[in-house]
Amino acid sequence: MPQSVIILGGGIIGLSCAFESARRGMNVTLIEPSALGGQASGAAAGMLAPFSENTEQPDPFFQLCLNSHRSYPAWIKAIEEQSGMSTEWVQSGSINIFMHEADVLPIQSRLQWQNEWGAEVQLIDAAQLRKLEPMLAHSAIAGVFTPKESHVYAPKLVAALEEACRRLGVVILSHAGKIEEVAVHHSGGVSVRAETMIKKVHADRLVVCAGAWSGEYERWFGLSVPIHPIRGQICSYEHQETEVRHMIFSSQAYWVGKRNARLVCGASEDVAGFETSVTERGIGRLIRSSNQLFPFLKGKETAHRWAGLRPATRDGMPMLGQVEGMPAVIMAAGHYRNGILLSPITAHIVADLLEEKQGEPSISRFSPNRFTTIAMRGRLST
Ligand SMILES: Cc1cc2nc3c(=O)[nH]c(=O)nc-3n(C[C@H](O)[C@H](O)[C@H](O)COP(=O)(O)OP(=O)(O)OC[C@H]3O[C@@H](n4cnc5c(N)ncnc54)[C@H](O)[C@@H]3O)c2cc1C
Structure with missing residues (x-):
């Protein structure tokens, strides 16, 4: 087992890997160029929805999501106990809403395979829908109710993980600036230097958790890292807990009622490089969908x-x-729409790899080497 690990990136994935590695006794240094949780992880809606996010087939990605979701109760308990902070984990269940008969017809095969995987999903009619969600518009004619899905408040989960890491002795170097040097030594061990550091940090191993920025590591490792940013624009309304009780998915958007009296509505999927501003067009679409599905939101800022x-x-x-x-x-890296959901299983897989344990047998499907050509493999940095 390595004694020391450097984690690069302080989003949910980096913090989760740091937490799990430290829990298993490793000396962990986490290096984040700017603020912890300041990127995708702090922006996320926090939905933990393996069934709603995977409606086609039980492929390896679905199974990864499901296994991660199953580990969430113990994961949250460990983080909350270690940090003394709440993550606002709510087991609300979710409802996928349908507006047209034609959308309901193909649902049977989804219900069948998801129930074989323990989802306990059911198709509900307009009357049942209204009973569960009285504020929904009458244009919603049916839904798929998935009682086991849940959500967390992502910024609080990030904050709790940070505190849990600190209490476990993780050295957190946030606002470290640009990562300027990464070396993997043939003799063993790694070293990293960021812009604001006077000295390099050395360790036995390195874990790259740089989210949308992970492509920057291609040059250090001779690895193809085709990870690109997909902007998600998202908004929230003031909200009373009883107004929207479950996570609601439509073909246009989703809604999640948070404990902090906010109803979150997301999210666009647009290509805008590394731009994180919102646009009238992006948010306007969410507002139109909100007005259509929840008439009580009409005219609300x-x-x-x-x-x-x-x-x-x-x-x-x-x-x-x-x-x-x-x-x-x-x-x-590269957790796309499901990094909050996938954070516990990612942390367990990474810690197992660090401990050289035979963990999840199916992870070869997610191998980081799958995009790399033989020509690229020749280009190592040290
Ligand atoms: C609007 C929106 C809603 C979402 N909703 C959900 C949801 O409901 N459920 C869900 O599961 N997921 C959701 N996601 C997806 C989820 O947020 C991401 O998959 C997850 O946050 C990725 O975590 P990360 O730690 O890999 O990336 P990030 O949180 O982006 O963290 C990466 C970190 O790396 C740092 N960094 C930058 N350059 C470097 C470098 N060179 N070296 C090291 N570090 C670097 C960055 O500063 C950043 O802090 C949502 C995302 C968005 C945008």
Whole structure:
């Protein structure tokens, strides 16, 4: 087992990997160029929805999401106990809403395979829908009710993880500036220097958790990292807890009632480079969908508008595992729309790899080497 690990990136993935590695007795240094949770992780709606996010088939990605969701109760308990802070985890259940008969017809095969995987989903009619969500518009004619899905308040989960890491002795170097030097030594070990650091940090292993910025590591590792930012614009309304009780998904948007008296409505998926501003067009679409599905929101001002950058890979699946030819380097990036959901399983997989344990057998599907050509492999940095 390595004695020391450097984690690069202080979003939910980096913090979760740091927490789990420290819990298992490793000396962890986390380096974040700017603010912890200041990017996608702080912007997320916090939905933990393995069934609603995967409606087609029980493929390896769905199974990763489901296993992560199953580990959430113990994960949250460990973080809350270690930090003494709440993550506002709410087991609300979710409802996928349908407005047209034609959308309901293909649902049977989804219900069948998801129930085989323990979802306990059911198709509900307009009357049942109204009983569960009295404020919904009458244009909603049916829904798929998934009672086991839940959500957290992502900024609080990030804050609790930070505190839990600190209490476990993780050295957190936030606002470290640009990562200027990364070296993987043939003799073993790694070293990293960021802009504001006088000295390099040395460790046995390195875990890259740089979200949408992970492509910057191509040059250090001779690895193809096709991760690009997909902007998510999102907004919230002031809200009373009884108004929207479950997570609601439509074909246009989703809504999540938070404990802090806010109803979050998200999110656009647009390509805007590393731009994190919101646009009238992006938020306007969310407002129109809100007015259509929840008439009580008509004319209500949004309380807050923001955006974040989802780290998307070319095939939509995370890059998770050891870099070929560099056993000291692990990638944990590219979680796209589901990084909050996937944070516990990612942390467990990474810690298992660090401990050289045989963990999840199916992770080869997410190998970080899957995009790399033989020509690129020749280009190592040290
Ligand atoms: C609007 C929106 C809603 C979302 N809703 C949900 C949801 O409901 N449920 C869900 O599961 N997921 C959701 N997601 C997706 C989720 O937020 C992401 O998958 C997740 O936050 C990715 O975490 P991360 O730690 O990899 O990335 P980030 O949180 O982006 O963290 C990456 C960190 O790396 C740092 N960094 C930058 N450059 C470097 C470098 N060179 N080296 C090291 N570090 C660097 C950045 O400063 C940043 O802090 C949502 C995303 C958005 C934008």
